[in-house]
Amino acid sequence: xxxxxxxxxxxxxxxxxxxxxxxxxxxxxxxxxxxxxxxxxxxxxxxxxxxxxxxxxxxxxxxxxxxxxxxxxxxxxxxxxxxxxxxxxxxxxxxxxxxxxxxxxxxxxxxxxxxxxxxxxxxxxxxxxxxxxxxxxxxxxxxxxxxxxxxxxxxxxxxxxxxxxxxxxxxxxxxxxxxxxxxxxxxxxxxxxxxxxxxxxxxxxxxxxxxxxxxxxxxxxxxxxxxxxxxxxxxxxxxxxxxxxxxxxxxxxxxxxxxxxxxxxxxxxxxxxxxxxxxxxxxxxxxxxxxxxxxxxxxxxxxxxxxxxxxxxxxxxxxxxxxxxxxxxxxxxxxxxxxxxxxxxxxxxxxxxxxxxxxxxxxxxxxxxxxxxxxxxxxxxxxxxxxxxxxxxxxxxxxxxxxxxxxxxxxxxxxxxxxxxxxxxxxxxxxxxxxxxxxxxxxxxxxxxxxxxxxxxxxxxxxxxxxxxxxxxxxxxxxxxxxxxxxxxxxxxxxxxxxxxxxxxxxxxxxxxxxxxxxx
Numbered sequence: 001x002x003x004x005x006x007x008x009x010x011x012x013x014x015x016x017x018x019x020x021x022x023x024x025x026x027x028x029x030x031x032x033x034x035x036x037x038x039x040x041x042x043x044x045x046x047x048x049x050x051x052x053x054x055x056x057x058x059x060x061x062x063x064x065x066x067x068x069x070x071x072x073x074x075x076x077x078x079x080x081x082x083x084x085x086x087x088x089x090x091x092x093x094x095x096x097x098x099x100x101x102x103x104x105x106x107x108x109x110x111x112x113x114x115x116x117x118x119x120x121x122x123x124x125x126x127x128x129x130x131x132x133x134x135x136x137x138x139x140x141x142x143x144x145x146x147x148x149x150x151x152x153x154x155x156x157x158x159x160x161x162x163x164x165x166x167x168x169x170x171x172x173x174x175x176x177x178x179x180x181x182x183x184x185x186x187x188x189x190x191x192x193x194x195x196x197x198x199x200x201x202x203x204x205x206x207x208x209x210x211x212x213x214x215x216x217x218x219x220x221x222x223x224x225x226x227x228x229x230x231x232x233x234x235x236x237x238x239x240x241x242x243x244x245x246x247x248x249x250x251x252x253x254x255x256x257x258x259x260x261x262x263x264x265x266x267x268x269x270x271x272x273x274x275x276x277x278x279x280x281x282x283x284x285x286x287x288x289x290x291x292x293x294x295x296x297x298x299x300x301x302x303x304x305x306x307x308x309x310x311x312x313x314x315x316x317x318x319x320x321x322x323x324x325x326x327x328x329x330x331x332x333x334x335x336x337x338x339x340x341x342x343x344x345x346x347x348x349x350x351x352x353x354x355x356x357x358x359x360x361x362x363x364x365x366x367x368x369x370x371x372x373x374x375x376x377x378x379x380x381x382x383x384x385x386x387x388x389x390x391x392x393x394x395x396x397x398x399x400x401x402x403x404x405x406x407x408x409x410x411x412x413x414x415x416x417x418x419x420x421x422x423x424x425x426x427x428x429x430x431x432x433x434x435x436x437x438x439x440x441x442x443x444x445x446x447x448x449x450x451x452x453x454x455x456x457x458x459x460x461x462x463x464x465x466x467x468x469x470x471x472x473x474x475x476x477x478x479x480x481x482x483x484x485x486x487x488x489x490x491x492x493x494x495x496x497x498x499x500x501x502x503x504x505x506x507x508x509x510x511x512x513x514x515x516x517x518x519x520x
Contacts, residue, residue, distance in 0.1 A: 028063040029095040030054075031086055035071040047072075053130065054099050066095040087116070090125045102131045170263040170284035181256050182230045183293055191256065191290040201227060202293050205251055209302055214309075215245030215252075216350055223351050242351055252306065258299045259292030260285060319343075320363060320489060321499060328500040328508060330356045336363070343501065359501045366507055367487045370496065373509065391468055398464040405457040412450050415443050 034050040051068060058065050067089070071082035089095065098120075120127055126136040166176045174189035183202040184191040193199050201222070208218045222243040230247060231239035255262045264284045266275045319336040326333055327345040334343035342362035347355040419440060426436045498510040 028061070028097045029066045030058055030063045030097045030099055031066050031089065031095040032058075032068045033071070033082065033086055033098060033100045034068065035082070035100075050101055057099065063097070087119055090119060090123055093123065096124065097126045097128065097137070100127070100129050102129045102133060167264055167284060170261065170286070173261060173286045173289045175261065175289075176263055179234065181254050182233070182251060183257070184290070191261075193291050193293065197227075198233065199293050202251060202257060205248060206257075206294050206298055206302055209248075209252055209305065210298070215248040218248045219243035219245050220351050224354055242355065245350075249306075252302055255299065256290075257292065257294040258296045259290055260287045260296070261289040320487065320492065321366065324492065324496060325366075325499045325501060327356060327359050328502045329359070332356070334359070334361075334501060345501075357503055359503055359505065361501050361505045361507060366499070369507060370492070370509065371487055373511075374491075374495065394464050394468045398461055398468075401457050401461045401464065405454065405461065408450050408454050408457065412447060412454070415447050415450070419443055 032051070032054045034047050034054070036046050047070060054068075055065065057063075069082040069086045071080060086098070090098070119125070120136070128135045128137060169189065170176055175186060175191050176189075177186075180186040180191055183194055183198040185194050186192075205218055205222075208221070209215075213221075220243070223241070226241075227243070229239060229241060229243055232241065251257075262283055262285050264278065264282065266277045321334070321343060322336070323333065325343055327347065330345065330347045332346035335346050335349040336343055337349075340360065340362075341364070342360055343366075345356045345359040348358045422431070422436055422439055422443075425431045426433065431439075495511055496509060500508045500510075502508065
């Protein structure tokens with residue numbers, strides 16, 4: 001049994017800290033992360049303040065600043081551009097110290113905090129926070145998970161308070177959204193009809209739908225009339241001048257146009273979850289909250305039409321070149337037109353000649369061009385040998401996936417045994433409940449990640465098996481290429497990566513095996 005003596009431990013820790021401070025006191029390359037939750041003006045000044053504080057700290061310690069990573073989004077999210085870039089740069093060894101105001105600037109949820117800690121440990125990157133909670137230069141890392149848990153709980157409490165506030169405001173007839181519906185403007189949390197052309201556009205959209213036009217047809221008409229889109233009206237930097245069917249649907253299904261506020265329709269169960277719809281019984285509905293643009297009767301009729309049309313709408317027919325053929329000029333996918341027995345530019349089809357020209361080509365003509373190419377290649381190249389090489393590579397991939405799958409399953413079993421051991425330690429009072437809970441969370445995260453890897457490997461293994469079977473089938477079909485008169489979807493997708501149609505209707509075909517053929 002090993003005894004731990006507090007005096008010796010303190011001396012040992014002091015020596016370790018001293019050596020760490022001496023080693024890292026100079027020549028540090030620093031990454032600075034500054035983050036605020038929203039783009040509000042008062043929070044923007046906080047970004048500047050954080051930058052000044054960290055810059056001064058680096059100057060005082062003779063540390064070199066590698067880069068400043070700036071974020072304007074919630075710390076509870078896992079997919080954050082700034083943090084993701086910082087992590088990638090850490091893995092590449094571009095710096096050896098991260099400065100942040102506090103751990104919550106990096107992560108406000110436990111799984112993300114543990115992921116970050118593992119990356120820092122593995123790549124020997126240190127972390128120092130201004131609040132003093134974390135300073136790995138001095139060996140202070142033991143409370144990493146605890147602080148992450150505390151920040152997550154604080155975020156959850158704040159989220160719950162905001163939910164209650166928004167619900168209370170909704171019941172008072174206040175509009176909770178940050179942007180008003182198209183045709184309205186927002187003043188003192190109330191909606192008012194705009195004194196411009198937009199209210200009439202809303203009414204036109206509802207009338208056109210009742211007259212039998214679909215979402216895309218309405219969008220095309222507004223675009224060809226050069227009516228500014230909602231995004232352009234808001235002055236967004238990336239706003240397009242094209243109306244889309246999805247935008248029309250949003251307007252047609254917005255109950256606020258009836259003068260009734262319908263709010264609190266979805267929620268996030270926790271700060272780390274995605275938004276989920278609530279049952280209608282939990283909606284907050286306030287009638288006569290503002291001036292209507294559409295009668296309730298018209299709105300309800302439109303909703304019934306949308307439902308009925310979606311029910312009877314036939315499933316889109318998939319044609320031979322669907323998802324493979326594109327316009328060479330605008331890049332949009334080509335749409336099959338049954339009456340012309342060929343394909344036209346999707347932009348032209350949806351928005352008319354203002355967006356692009358038709359770039360038309362008949363399906364049978366394109367099929368004959370590809371068949372002739374394949375026959376020519378078949379006469380010149382050893383396609384049997386090419387496919388044999390592909391099959392051999394697939395067999396190698398399957399073997400590798402099988403080995404990796406076995407290793408993943410072993411790692412999962414090891415982690416499960418660790419959970420059992422932790423439970424025994426807790427029962428023996430060898431660890432406290434907080435340490436147990438945080439460690440179990442970390443193990444569960446690792447198990448979940450491994451289970452995800454397992455599913456991917458199993459899927460990849462099954463796919464390789466199907467690929468081998470398909471390639472062997474294709475090998476038999478290739479022997480008949482010289483006399484083949486019909487192009488099958490399987491052969492097309494095996495041999496053709498992409499087809500682009502020029503304005504004059506001539507195709508540019510990108511074959512998947514072009515490099516292999518050239519090397520024969």
